[in-house]
Amino acid sequence: MKTISLLFVCLGNICRSPTAEAVMRAKVHAAGLTKRIYLDSAGTGDWYVGAAPDPRACRAAISRGYTLDALRVRQVRASDFLRFDLLLPMDYDNDAELRRYCPLDHRHKIQLLMKFACRHDTNVVNDPYFGDHKAFDRVLDEIEDACDGLLTKLRHHYAI
Numbered sequence: 001m002k003t004i005s006l007l008f009v010c011l012g013n014i015c016r017s018p019t020a021e022a023v024m025r026a027k028v029h030a031a032g033l034t035k036r037i038y039l040d041s042a043g044t045g046d047w048y049v050g051a052a053p054d055p056r057a058c059r060a061a062i063s064r065g066y067t068l069d070a071l072r073v074r075q076v077r078a079s080d081f082l083r084f085d086l087l088l089p090m091d092y093d094n095d096a097e098l099r100r101y102c103p104l105d106h107r108h109k110i111q112l113l114m115k116f117a118c119r120h121d122t123n124v125v126n127d128p129y130f131g132d133h134k135a136f137d138r139v140l141d142e143i144e145d146a147c148d149g150l151l152t153k154l155r156h157h158y159a160i
Contacts, residue, residue, distance in 0.1 A: 004158055005038040007084040009094050013043030013073040016090040016125050016139055018053040022066040024147045036160050044097040048073040060136035081106045088113040091124035116149035
């Protein structure tokens with residue numbers, strides 16, 4: 001059985017992408033698919049490499065039963081374009097940054113995460129970094145929706 005690998009990507013890997021990794025990890029676990037789906041997150045920037053996610057993102061995640069405690073920031077690497085089946089940027093800027101470095105024959109793997117959302121009518125997960133707690137709650141709402149849709153798509157596409 002093939003393992004499907006997903007990389008969630010935002011700018012610094014401190015808010016949105018680790019949140020998406022944690023949300024998807026919980027959904028994959030609940031679906032009994034932990035041996036079939038590999039998850040990771042990374043940032044296009046290198047400012048916070050090795051650091052823990054933003055405390056505000058951690059608090060928002062905990063309030064919904066997710067944990068980001070074990071996650072550490074890393075930057076996207078060239079090998080990620082080969083290793084992952086899908087690279088899921090949070091917004092257009094990170095999408096463009098990934099496409100700038102991605103080999104042409106792997107660009108089809110890059111898809112905005114919100115493409116999979118069913119309940120939210122937005123193409124991007126906006127960066128909550130300069131917002132208040134409501135911005136982090138909105139990020140969770142959007143990511144939960146998109147991860148539900150993504151898991152459904154993976155089940156149908158890969159028959160898992």
